[in-house]
Amino acid sequence: MAESRAAHRYAKALLDLAIEKGIVEQVHTDMQLLADTCEENRNLVNLLQSPIVSHYKKFAVLRDIFKSRVSADSFSIFEIITKKNREEILFDVAKEFHSLYNDYKGVQVAEVITTFAVDETLRNQFKQMVTKSTGKTTVELKEKVDTGLIGGFILQIGDKQIDESVKGKINRLKQQMSKA
Structure with a gap:
């Protein structure tokens, strides 16, 4: 339950930032890419949830996969979550962002x-x-x-x-x- 609340807070902050900067569609596309990648590649989700893999290595994998494919603002949420040692909620953040985006767009x-x-x-x-x-x-x-x-x-x-x-x-x- 705590992960769900945290994912919601991160997703809400990202949506607010995207609205403020006028990049909602770009960030939505980026979060959809993250969600689709996690759905298609269970190994990525397992890696992000693994307590054995260091946070540095998790961030390195995220950087290699997404740095050139998402906007700097979207990638910043990856950095923040990784620095807070909460990589296991990234997939949930992407799903929650999609839900908040749908509410925002009606x-x-x-x-x-x-x-x-x-x-x-x-x-x-x-x-x-x-x-x-x-x-x-x-x-x-x-x-x-x-x-x-x-x-x-x-x-x-x-x-x-x-x-x-x-x-x-x-x-x-x-x-x-x-x-x-």
């Missing part, structure tokens, strides 16, 4: 799970559902395929879930029958 993130790949028409219908539910006109829709749903969909909007899957309906029917 973007609603939603996830839809279906039994098949969604086409553009259906994607737009899901986005309209999210807009109707939240009032936010900009929607970032993450799509997943799960054939275990049998049919239908599950739409996750923040902490709200709309389960219109066949599997969900069967489970609700089972619960109702077991209560009777």
